[in-house]
Amino acid sequence: MSETNTSIEQTAVNTIRTLAMDTVQKANSGHPGAPMGMAPSAFVLWTKIMKQNPKNPAWINRDRFILSAGHASSLLYSLITLSNGGLDIEDLKQFRKWGSKTPGHPEFGHTPCVETTTGPLGQGFANGVGMAMTEAHLNAKFPEVIDHFTYIMCGDGDLMEGISYEAASIAGHLELGKLICLYDDNEITIEGNTNLTFTEDIVKRFEAANWHVIEVLDGTDLDLIEKAVNEAKNQTKKPSLIKIKTKIAHGSPNFEGSEKAHGSPLGEEEIKLTKKALNWKHEEPFFIPQEVKDYFNQISKKFEEYENEWSLKFQEFNNSDKEKANSLINAITGFLDRDWNKNLKKFTPEDGKIATRKASGIILNEIAKIVPTLIGGSADLAPSNKTELENEKDFSSSCYSGRNIRFGIREHAMGAIINGMFLHSGVKPYAGTFLVFSDYMKPAIRMASLMKLPVTYVFTHDSIAVGEDGPTHQPVEHIQSLRLIPGLTVLRPADANETRTAWETAINNSSGPVALILSRQGLPVLDTSNQDGKPELGGYIVDNCEGEPDLIMISTGSEVHLCIEAKKELEKRGKKIRVVSLLSREIFEKQGKDYQERIIPPKVKKRLVVEAGSSSGWEKYAGDHGEILGINKFGASAPGGTVLNKFGFFPVNIINLAQIVLNKE
């Protein structure tokens, strides 16, 4: 540690180090090395730089802190504990135990002061870009009261993942000057020294992406770190990367600088030696010297003052423009009038064929006028995804108030960015791409689901009906694959009105992401004269028969229309057929048994499920006596109608399959 550091600061840094290593040791599991190396930087950020108030982690204008290298969780938990942020020593002792507030990786919504769930590398970095984008947006709209920084702490792993390059590229393009990333350049990953595989020039790489790069050659020198962060704060037109040379497991006589300290406890003996090397006098684990407690209590007072100052500012703002202040509060709380959707367009069969992606574009634009927090875009497919908000500007460095985001061909970053945007609070983000490319953003969809973030995905071109672009662009397994993600609501509407319902669901939803699965091809608007139940309940009877059906057809999206066609012919043959549109299995399965059994009576065992995608997962609806018309191989390049026919998606084939089910014993 540099000479210039005062004794109390040095002690505080070592407190963070010892807490982190004791925490990991007690759990007998975890990652002690990175926290020990990054303790000085984290200390500087949390005590000298950041304007936050850990006692009130909901303060809207707080500086954000993201530990992208989530495995270093004991660092964050130690900071939260010292900062009176809602954890205490007992929590640290419960690290990685069932039901504790201190899980292996930081979990948003579970532990106070944790801004986002991290662990899957690179995503936290992109979350930070998203938070800085929301800050820029709200700052443009509410400069009176929103103006703060976003800090990321990341490691080599984060910077090796493709998502971090994507996110850095867009952040540089957008000139997000209030985004500052502290890079823990400890040269160690699990397999060994980074020179084994990661030798690119980080400085040049970030400069190429329009970032300001600062190097701190001694990551234990608190003054150097503070100076670097202040230099970064002064960059108004570029995000900053501070490359900080550190040693993993700083202070450990046997493991400092070694990959052995990455993912395992140091061991009691080595902890003793390390504490000695750090000149730490206290044998007792989890020891916090009184002077350090006092120091952080002082900081806590400063933190409260920050928030109090801001509160006065907000009051002033509220007094001078109550309506505007209210609109900010509504944005933060997600408030909407109960009947906000009453005037959304109702489509009729006379509207002709409308692709659900097109209907989505119409409804999205109507909603955008009602819901000012709605903001989003596509990964370079806006004209195809119909995600563009008409008469709204691009979100850009010259116009952060713009609501159309050009994410570029960066699906993974897009997914993690909208997670960060929502996490900041104040916006309701959406993101579009072709359904087949949901694979590219899958890890971010999983994190949205895990964090229960109500972001919206607009996935168009939803089946082999994509046609000519061929199997690389035709989703087959994707709808079922998305349905497997816990907490994700998947909606595949069959017509323009169901699409409206799907968007209403997405907007009303306040917990967990929603994926809209939309057709490329035009679809008729369904006749409502023969319906029963409600689409907003996830499944309903879209075309009923008199009395108890002989067979129930269960379908989604474009295939509902094929079932209705087939039903007509089967009725001529004297069969009673019910067609059910199951636009969202997740929502339908949340309804009461009464409703579910009204729509799909258990006693009607003859069933035919039709969906242009994997059949696996539909068996519970088909049952032992039913059949499934699905697709369990890759598609092919030809006009959409041809491909559908070749794969059996035409009425006569459905009639034949229905007949097979009807003829079964």
Add this chain to the structure above:
Amino acid sequence: MSETNTSIEQTAVNTIRTLAMDTVQKANSGHPGAPMGMAPSAFVLWTKIMKQNPKNPAWINRDRFILSAGHASSLLYSLITLSNGGLDIEDLKQFRKWGSKTPGHPEFGHTPCVETTTGPLGQGFANGVGMAMTEAHLNAKFPEVIDHFTYIMCGDGDLMEGISYEAASIAGHLELGKLICLYDDNEITIEGNTNLTFTEDIVKRFEAANWHVIEVLDGTDLDLIEKAVNEAKNQTKKPSLIKIKTKIAHGSPNFEGSEKAHGSPLGEEEIKLTKKALNWKHEEPFFIPQEVKDYFNQISKKFEEYENEWSLKFQEFNNSDKEKANSLINAITGFLDRDWNKNLKKFTPEDGKIATRKASGIILNEIAKIVPTLIGGSADLAPSNKTELENEKDFSSSCYSGRNIRFGIREHAMGAIINGMFLHSGVKPYAGTFLVFSDYMKPAIRMASLMKLPVTYVFTHDSIAVGEDGPTHQPVEHIQSLRLIPGLTVLRPADANETRTAWETAINNSSGPVALILSRQGLPVLDTSNQDGKPELGGYIVDNCEGEPDLIMISTGSEVHLCIEAKKELEKRGKKIRVVSLLSREIFEKQGKDYQERIIPPKVKKRLVVEAGSSSGWEKYAGDHGEILGINKFGASAPGGTVLNKFGFFPVNIINLAQIVLNKE
């Protein structure tokens, strides 16, 4: 076009352009713009630079060509047609039609001379890195006969995707001097000019990754292009990026330089105008001037000479070292002795508990000694994935013959790189990471499946039993999600011997990827005294009962042991229980009905399926009368045993569930 280009060359370039635009026009679907802009570069590569022989696309030492921007397929098809590579004008006229040799995006195995399937952006670029890695490896082992270049043609979209950064980073690190990428810098993507979102400094970016960068400011100047490629070829220690300024839809009076020419036919009228602007005299579509045919026929002769020269070299090599030549032939053909696996380790219960990841490491190392083409590694998790080959060197710039690849924390690139490595032919690659991070490489797994590439994935830490690392690191939906991908074989062995079987399957398999799903935790070696059927058939009876069972437990991996425990107690209660280990549903479902019904008799309706993952997809095995013990929510951070207990994965709960099924009517 520059003055220095000869008239015939200019005509040939325009032939490529007009063929591409006519092809798209006839299909009334496709992407004419990029082919028209890249025609000069493609012409130079295919006629002046590359040593290939399109008449024999299997020639092992050919230069490889990857059109990473797969949407520009009409460019590639035009080149193949002109080069007598197995397509003709009729094929071009069938572009994007059912059953044609010219699908919307280039498909490996479907169209001659197509080296890899492209379309999902960025992956072709990473495939190219993989091909260059195999070339470097084979060149190190067989310098006598293997020595060629790998050329990639890519666009803005490729370079915006994170995977291209990951792949560029490792390619630069590995100093792949024979990898040359031509970047179509046309500044246009679907949403408009790249200045909307993609403004990073490409030159600096690639230099930061240790690439040699050359700029060609006029992408119509054939001499400049040729000079640049030759400069790149002279770089022996760095891969090269040639940044070529082009205009999308070059020659089109109304669409040149516009995103409108990206993804739609130009239209008959605009084609007329364009041909006029190009000084193209022939109104007839798909016209190839005789002089151009003659020109390419000359080139074809040169191509044949290249191969003939090489054949002589190979003969010489064969004469001087027959054994070595044979080992190359075996590597290329994938030949193995029929009983190659006879001496692989058989585990016994006395071996104690062995995690299947550990057994995998043991078997993998045994196989590596027998199968010299086996090469692979992990995305920085080798110590955890047990993927390291002992006594083998790292694959590095100073040792391309090494067989341990350090992929770095770059899962997506890793997936696409091993695809490219296999596509080159001569190696049998594998790649490891945690199962939960299979999401990061999903798009590449899909492409391996689509291309039917027999690569192997080593996915360890396969359930909530991961424990302390928590829900971010605990797969839940992943096994089912992988099972949904058509053509992917998923194997989840229950013990060390099943793990041997899984690896044998992976090595014997010659069509489609294989995913091994392996436990973190130790598992006993199964007692074989009570077994029936064979694990290599995907499912077998692991613990049988006398006579017809009252209930069948169907399980995979670590949960098989819980079922065996539960069976013991149920037997004490007088119940006859059969336990089936279904280590691979895909393989089991390929067996004859006889075998399937011997293992799981249809008349035994009482079934309990147990797998620590999503239950969706298991209904077809459980049936209407069965139950499934699965996990349909996210995991939690705590020791693995605790998490398993909390989620119901312990014998008593399985006994209770079995009793519920047994008690059903």
